[in-house]
Amino acid sequence: MKKVKIYVTLRESILDPQGSAVQGSLAKMGYGEVEDLRIGKYLELTIKDTERDIDTLVKEMCEKVLTNVVIEDYRYEVEEAN
Amino acid sequence: MKKVKIYVTLRESILDPQGSAVQGSLAKMGYGEVEDLRIGKYLELTIKDTERDIDTLVKEMCEKVLTNVVIEDYRYEVEEAN
Numbered sequence: 001m002k003k004v005k006i007y008v009t010l011r012e013s014i015l016d017p018q019g020s021a022v023q024g025s026l027a028k029m030g031y032g033e034v035e036d037l038r039i040g041k042y043l044e045l046t047i048k049d050t051e052r053d054i055d056t057l058v059k060e061m062c063e064k065v066l067t068n069v070v071i072e073d074y075r076y077e078v079e080e081a082n
Numbered sequence: 083m084k085k086v087k088i089y090v091t092l093r094e095s096i097l098d099p100q101g102s103a104v105q106g107s108l109a110k111m112g113y114g115e116v117e118d119l120r121i122g123k124y125l126e127l128t129i130k131d132t133e134r135d136i137d138t139l140v141k142e143m144c145e146k147v148l149t150n151v152v153i154e155d156y157r158y159e160v161e162e163a164n
Binding site: 001007008009019022025026029031033034035036037038039040041042043044045046047048050052057060061064065066 | 083089090091101104107108111113115116117118119120121122123124125126127128129130132134139142143146147148
């Protein structure tokens with residue numbers, strides 16, 4: 001069994017209004033030190049042992065379902081799990 | 083300047099209907115290998131150099147604004163940035 005952690009972020013050129021809103025709230029609450037804040041997704045998948053190549057599998061799922069490749073980037077890590 | 087990466091996940095005991103829905107879609111598309119899928123948030127903050135202790139600052143922001151400690155766990159990493 002494998003544990004896959006996927007980090008999905010908006011591409012640098014894409015505005016992140018949700019992140020800006022949260023940054024604004026933090027500034028009003030006295031956390032003006034925060035210069036930039038961007039919000040992405042974090043996915044944890046548990047994947048059964050399979051004959052398919054794990055990298056191919058994860059990339060396919062990311063590109064077809066889990067991310068929007070037009071506006072998002074992703075990276076992932078694969079760990080052995082029990 | 084520091085770059086802080088915060089990973090927010092639902093506590094294990096909390097159901098994740100969004101994750102289950104995505105897992106269901108993947109299964110229908112031929113990715114039945116995925117046994118479990120949970121979706122959380124991933125935040126990237128850029129924080130100006132400050133006299134405040136960075137760990138205290140990040141924990142305060144997480145607990146007051148960025149996460150819901152009743153249903154979510156978080157962990158974070160601090161990196162030096164230029």
